[in-house]
Amino acid sequence: MTHLARSERDAFCDSLLTAGPHAPTLCSPWDAAELAAHVVVRDRRPDLAPGIWVPPLAHRLEEGQAAYAAKPFPELVDLVRSGPPVWSPVRLAPVDDVVNLVELFIHHEDVLRGDEQRGPRRVVADRESRALWRSLSRLARVFFRRSPVGVVLRTPDGRTLHARSTTELGTVVLEGRPEELLLTAYGRRRVAEIEVTGSKDAVDALWAAPLGLA
Incomplete structure (x- = not known):
């Protein structure tokens, strides 16, 4: 059975490398590197997640994301491609598909359609x-x-x-x-x-x- 989230993650990473770190995304003002850093934080740093909802903790989230975004872009994309750490239950394909497929699809499209033009840029299986x-x-x-x-x-x-x-x-x-x-x-x-x-x-x-x- 196809692991859909894994396939979408790989396709997303390929598109990131094609676009480059400074490409615009639909998550403006984030560029491709900042969006990739967001995905890495989501995958690997649950300790920073409260910053999404608790304003006093937002600076920790922003600092953590900025640190990842500053990495060499190929290294950052490799972190996106490798996904959650080996101990995470999200490494299991059925869990990964439920938790990450939609998120990865949306952010992949954020990069592909970053020029704000309407319509698909790829054929979705x-x-x-x-x-x-x-x-x-x-x-x-x-x-x-x-x-x-x-x-x-x-x-x-x-x-x-x-x-x-x-x-x-x-x-x-x-x-x-x-x-x-x-x-x-x-x-x-x-x-x-x-x-x-x-x-x-x-x-x-x-x-x-x-x-x-x-």
Whole structure:
């Protein structure tokens, strides 16, 4: 069975090396090196993670990430490629796929679409696309929980997911491949190739809402 997160990690690392350390990303103001450092911290430094949510600890997170970003870029990318430490349960393929596939996919696209142009830059294998749809199915209500309008996600082959119940403002239908819908759910709709159906007021309200996990 294919280890999807491992394959996505390797592809991400190859794209990092092609782009170079100073390439722009969708996680502005981070460049490719800073984004890679973020992934390394996530993989290897759980002690710094509280800085994401606790402002007084944010400086430790920023300092740790900056230290990794300052490493020679090939060395930094090797750290990304090697993944979590050997003692981590995330080294197990099934756990890795659940914990890291979506994160690695999103950050890979952050590099590939760092020029802010809309649309895919690669062909995502059907098996990975199906896995991303399953992840989206589990998390869609969380991603769109702050939407003031109903949200329906639909793929070109007819799969449908009700991410948010309709409201007095109506419902917006978003149609695209699973990976494009996932990018939209993560707040990257500006570069996602999707078709949008709904009233202007409903669509404007959806795009004004904060989407994603944060």
